[in-house]
Amino acid sequence: MKDTAKIGQSGTLESSDILVMVQLSPDQNGIRIELESPSKKCFGSQILKTIKQTLHNLGIMNAYVKAQDRGALDCTINARVETAVKRALKFKEKGDV
Amino acid sequence: MAINAVGREIPEEIKGVGELNPYQGAFKTVPTGNKMSPNISMQKRGETKVLNSLEEAIKKVGVRNGMTISFHHHLRNGDYVVAMVLDTLSNLGIKNITIAPTALFPAHKSIIKHIKSGVVTAIQGSVNGPIGRIASEGVFDVPVILRSHGGRARAIESGDLPIDVAFIAAPTADIYGNINGVKGPSACGSLGYIVADAMYADKVVAITDNLVDYPVAPISIPQIYVDYVVKVNKIGDPKGIVSGTLEITRDxxxxxxxxxxxxxxxxxxxxxxxxxxxxxxxxxxxxxxxxxxxxxxxxxxxxxxxxxxxxxxxxxxxxxxxxxxxxxxxxxxxxxxxxxxxxxxxxxxxxxxxxxxxxxxxxxxxxxxxxxxxxxxxxxxxxxxxxxxxxxxxxxxxxxxxxxxxxxxxxxxxxxxxxxxxxxxxxxxxxxxxxxxxxxxxxxxxxxxxxxxxxxxxxxxxxxxxxxxxxxxxxxxxxxxxxxxxxxFENKIIGLVEYRDGTIIDVIRQVRK
Missing domain, CATH: 3.40.1080.10 (Glutaconate Coenzyme A-transferase)
Known part of the structure; x- marks a missing residue:
C-alpha cells in the first residue's frame, strides 16, 4: 500500500449490516468498488448505486471501496459508507481507522 | 403447454419422465387402480442373509446400468451409506443410475463426483445445497423430481417411482434382516421414511454397523422385506446424526x-x-x-x-x-x-x-x-x-x-x-x-x-x-x-415440483449465469 493512501473502515459482518473499507489515494482514478453480497443477484446494482451516490454526495470522486455486504438496507449502506469516508479523511500515518 | 390451477405452465411431456399431469387443486385427484405389487421371493431354510461386503451385496441383488436405487436420510448430515454405496457402484463400473433418496444433505456432496462421472444420471427426491446448485446449472438431462414425504410414499406405492434396490442404513440389524433405528452406535430413532421402500423395492439391502443375534427387539422393518444384511465399520457419524437439544431462538x-x-x-x-x-x-x-x-x-x-x-x-x-x-x-x-x-x-x-x-x-x-x-x-x-x-x-x-x-x-x-x-x-x-x-x-x-x-x-x-x-x-x-x-432462467427444465397427489404444481428452470 502506498503510504499516501488514506483508509477508513466502518460496519460489521453481522447479518443485515455491511463492512465498508474506503481507500483514498492519489493514484486511484475514479471510483472502483469491489462488492461481495448474498443478495448480489437481486440487489447488486442497487447496492452499487447507493455506494456511488453516497460517495458523490460527500464529494469523493476517486476512491477504492471494498464492501462486504450481509444483506444491509440502503440506509445502512449509506451510513456505513459515509462513516468510512469520514474516517479515511481523518486518517493519519499509522493512525487508527 | 397446459396452465395448471395455480397458473403455472406445465409441459405435456418431458423426455425421460413421460406425460405430466398438471395440478388441478389440492384435493382434486381421485386415484384409481391397484397398488404396485413387488415381486414374490423365497428364502430357504438355512440360507444366510449376511454378506461379507457391500460389493457382494450389489452383485447378489444385481444392480445394473439404468436402475433406480433408494436411500433414506434419518442419519441426516452424518450419513456414510449413500457415499459408500455409490463409491462401490463406481468401482464396479456401473453407470446411469437414478437415485431416489428421501433427502440429501450437504454431507452428501461426494455424490457430485459420481454425477460428473456418469454413475448417477438422475435424481428423484429431495436435493439440498451443493447438489441442488449443480442441478440448477443444468447438469442432468432428466429433471430432478421433487416430492414431499407423503408424495414420495404415494409414488412408491402407486408404482410411479419403481425402486430396484433399496439400501437401508440400519443402526441395528439382526442376522435375518430385522431392523431398528433406536439402538447401536449410529442410533437415529424413527426409520419412518424408508418403510415404503422396504415394502415395495424389488431388492432390499440393510447396511449396519451393529449386527446382532436373531431376533432383535424392537423391530421397525421386519425380515420379510429384507434380502441381505451387510456389516460395515460405521454407517454414520453420530455428531451429524442427532443434534443436541435445539435452543429456542433469542432473537x-x-x-x-x-x-x-x-x-x-x-x-x-x-x-x-x-x-x-x-x-x-x-x-x-x-x-x-x-x-x-x-x-x-x-x-x-x-x-x-x-x-x-x-x-x-x-x-x-x-x-x-x-x-x-x-x-x-x-x-x-x-x-x-x-x-x-x-x-x-x-x-x-x-x-x-x-x-x-x-x-x-x-x-x-x-x-x-x-x-x-x-x-x-x-x-x-x-x-x-x-x-x-x-x-x-x-x-x-x-x-x-x-x-x-x-x-x-x-x-x-x-x-x-x-x-x-x-x-x-x-x-x-x-x-x-x-x-x-x-x-x-x-x-x-x-x-x-x-x-x-x-x-x-x-x-x-x-x-x-x-x-x-x-x-x-x-x-x-x-x-x-x-x-x-x-x-x-434458461428454457431447460431442471426440476419438477410434484404435488403430493402426483400432479405437477410447478417446474424449475436452469438459472442463467
Missing amino acids: PLRLLIAERAASVIEASGLLRNGFSFQTGAGGISLAVAYHIRKIMKQHSIVGSFGSGGITAYFVRMLEEKLFRVLLDVQSFDIEAVKSLIRNPNHLEMSASFYANPHNKGCAVNNLDIIILGATQIDTDFNVNVNTESDGVLLHGIGGHMDTAAGAKLTIIVTPLLRGRIPIVVDKVITITTPGETIDVLVTERGIAVNPNRKDLLQRLKKTRLPLVNIEDLKKEAEKMTGKPEVPQ
Missing part, C-alpha cells in the same frame, strides 16, 4: 412472531382438549411450541398428538402429559431417540402413515395446527421452499405441502425480510405449496389471513392482533428493500 423479532402465532392459535378455537399440533425444528417453530405449552398448562388442556420430526421439546410435552401420543417419522435429537425406546406412547410412523394422500387415511388429516416456514410467500399465499431468491434449487419439500393440506389451520411464520431479501412477494419463483392450503401468514409487521378463511378472520378480528392485508405486507417489504431484480 426478539422471531420471538415476537412466535408469540403472535401462539395468539392466533389461541384465538382460532382449536386449542382445546384433543388438540393436535406439529412444528418444524426451526427457531420460530420451537418458540411457538414454548407458548403453546404454557397455554396448555395454564388451562389444563390435554392434546391428542404431536407429530412429524420429533424434538426434545415435544418429548417433554409428552412426558408432562400435554399430549397423549407422539407420532414420529424422524427423531431430530437424542432425547427423541431415547423417548422412542422407553415411552410406549411415542410411536414410530411411516411416511405413508404420516402423509400419503392416497391411502386409507394419513396422520396429517387429523392435524389441527401446523407451523411452517417459507423462503417466499406471494400475495395469493402460494409458498416457495425450494428455490432461493436467485432462482437456485437449494431445498427439498419435506412435509410442507402435506401438512398444509391436512391441517385445519396452517400458519406460516417468517420475518418480512431475510437480510435484504423480501419474503412476501408478488409471485413466488417456485410454487411448492398452493395458497389454497395456507391459512395465515404471521410476520413481525402484521398478520395476514387468507381471504378464503372468513371464519378465522372473524375470530381474529375480536382480538387485538395486528391484522393486515398481504398486499400491504408486500408493499412494506419492498419499500424497505427496493424492488428486487428477478432472476433470469
